[in-house]
Amino acid sequence: MAATARARKTTTKIKSTASAQPSLIPSGDSYLQRILNARVYEIARETSLTPAKNLGKRLGNKIFLKREDEQAVFSFKLRGAYNKMAHLSAEQLGKGVICASAGNHAQGVALSAKKLSCRAVIVMPVTTPKVKIDAVQALGGEVVLFGDSYTDAYGHALELEQAQGLSFVHPFDDPDVIAGQGTIAMELLRQHPGPIDAIFVAIGGGGLISGVAAYIKAVRPEIKIIGVQTKDSDAMLRSVRAGKRVQLADVGLFSDGTAVKLVGEETFRVTRALVDDFVRVDTDAVCAAIKDVFEDTRSILEPAGALGVAAIKQYVAEQGCKGKTFVAITCGANMNFDRLRFVAERAEVGEHREALFAVTIPEQQGSFKRLCELLGPRSVTEFNYRISDAAQAHVFVGIATQKREESQKLLKTFSKAGFASTDLTDNELAKQHVRHMVGGRSELAQNERLYRFIFPERPGALMRFLSSMRPEWNISLFHYRNQGADYGRILVGLQVPKSDNAALKSFLASLNYPYEDETNNPVYQFFLR
Incomplete structure (x- = not known):
């Protein structure tokens, strides 16, 4: 079977x-x-x-x-790394070991090599944060920086393994x-x-x-x-x-x-x-x-x-x-x-202690007070608003909750009061970017496309993006917020004529950065377009 x-x-x-x-x-x-x-x-x-x-x-x-x-x-990584290395022959240990890693496996191999008094070469992508490089070197590992990704580092490690007669310590498949x-x-x-x-x-x-x-x-x-x-x-x-x-x-x-x-x-x-x-x-x-x-x-x-x-x-x-x-x-x-x-x-969102909504309210005095009255004893954790229309306003609001089911109850409450609303609690664009931005629309943002990118956190990443763009294209929106990770999340608005659709697709493919087209995301429609 x-x-x-x-x-x-x-x-x-x-x-x-x-x-x-x-x-x-x-x-x-x-x-x-x-x-x-x-x-x-x-x-x-x-x-x-x-x-x-x-x-x-x-x-x-x-x-x-x-x-x-x-x-x-x-x-836990030092367990497997040491067990592998402890079973190598004296001749193999004498020549040294090698691995490709930017994380915990690298430290496990380096510490194991120190214990066994053997050479350890650790191949890491050039994008590896300095704190991780320093940690491996502090344990006696020889760091070799190569490539932009783990795949690049892994390939180079295999080449060094053959060239120098080293023993490869795989992070998991051994x-x-x-x-x-x-x-x-x-x-x-x-x-x-x-x-x-x-x-x-x-x-x-x-x-x-x-x-x-x-x-x-x-x-x-x-x-x-x-x-x-x-x-x-x-x-x-x-x-x-x-x-x-x-x-x-x-x-x-x-x-x-x-x-x-x-x-x-x-x-x-x-x-x-x-x-x-x-x-x-x-x-x-x-x-x-x-x-x-x-x-x-x-x-x-x-x-x-x-x-x-x-x-x-x-x-x-x-x-x-x-x-x-x-x-x-x-x-x-x-x-x-x-x-x-x-x-x-x-x-807070993961524990269902906060729910995020887009709520449309009349652009008139007392509307926000009416909205708050609907919330009862719940606290407002965030409120973002910018005037954009004479008749109505789109409000980004965060509300303290106790459980997931409260989001649906709040939607019904808003609807009953005549306030159109959308639950944004699970919307990545809302959580990563829009809640940290000043909302508002612009009449100048014609032919705008919205993309969410993941850039490597290293010098030159943005310049590569800008240099690859056609000079006649314009960046109409840009938001970045450092989150302490190896990669940064960036929101970009691009003004690109429809006649350049094919060129835009080619540009996005050539970057080799993960991205999402957010042009049709309701958050964009509510607050930025």
Whole structure:
């Protein structure tokens, strides 16, 4: 029977039926043996299994956090990296190792090399933030900057591997790496021998979930293993659903630790065979989960580290679970401080404590007061308005809420009062840009097209954009807000004649920057056009 995936009522959770196929399961308990014999404790520590008491009480279930953010490099990655390197021969170690990474794997390899007294070459994209480069160099790694993307760095690393006789340490698609990550599950079951209903594991390339699933299914097969991905980086889920590896054209960059376009061959094989279910979460839910963990532990996770917690909350809401025991592996805490502003803003929406609306009110005295009266005891968190019409005004308003269902109730309240309104709570353009801009229309903005781009955060990115434009095209709107990430999100209005449509398409394709055409977005129509 071919591997398939059965969609549930919700589009965010898909159950794999492949786990019933013995032919796909690693034979002879090979991974169990590898995990039991893994040499991770020469460098890694046994991390805590911490109860999330506040979150558990709120959800009506027991929630535990497997704290891999406590490791020396604030990530689980050193387990697999060290186990791989510890199994190399003395001759291989003498020549040194190499990897391609801009994140946690790079630090894991560098620290492991320091422990084993061997050379470590780390190839990183030139777009890598200095803080990450400094962290690797502080551990003794030799940093080589190459290319604009991980793919470029990976290709160059393979060339250096051959040219210098180095041993490549893959971030996920290697049995020794997988076995190293599997020791997390071994610790978890030793720390909590009682009933566990499900373990939620973030998925990037699949090394972590493969190791965890291999051990759990060999020892406690009744425990569900649930993989978690973001909605914009779900390569593993799509691959399991398709029955073959699927490569994504683009990936979301907020959860950079799981932003993988193509999962590994071995990790796909193991995940397809052993993982019970998948949950997809969005950026707002992840931000809310970071806040939840902070409130329970006073620790700040990176986005990838909070995926499991976000998934538990979503799973409980969808399934109506009560009295269950769930574990989330908090797999990393390498968070840039500057990103906390963005996390704090979006956590309120992710926790359904804020709803955003576009409300049309008459342009007359007392209209705003009438609108506020409709809100009752709710607080207005934001109000943006600029006069643009003699008859009516479009207002961007944020309202404090307690649960998601309040948005629909508010829409009905506005409509009953004669105020046309649109719920913008899930609108990315509204959340990322328009709420931070001064609204208003311009009679000068003829033939305007609106695009939302993701630019690499490095000098020259904007000049490349401007230099590629035709000189007769005009930028009529521009908004950028630094969010402390490796990539910046930019909103651009371009005045382009209709006769230049073909040239515009060619220009957008040549940039190789991810973008969205927002010209027909209702937020644009309400406030900017």
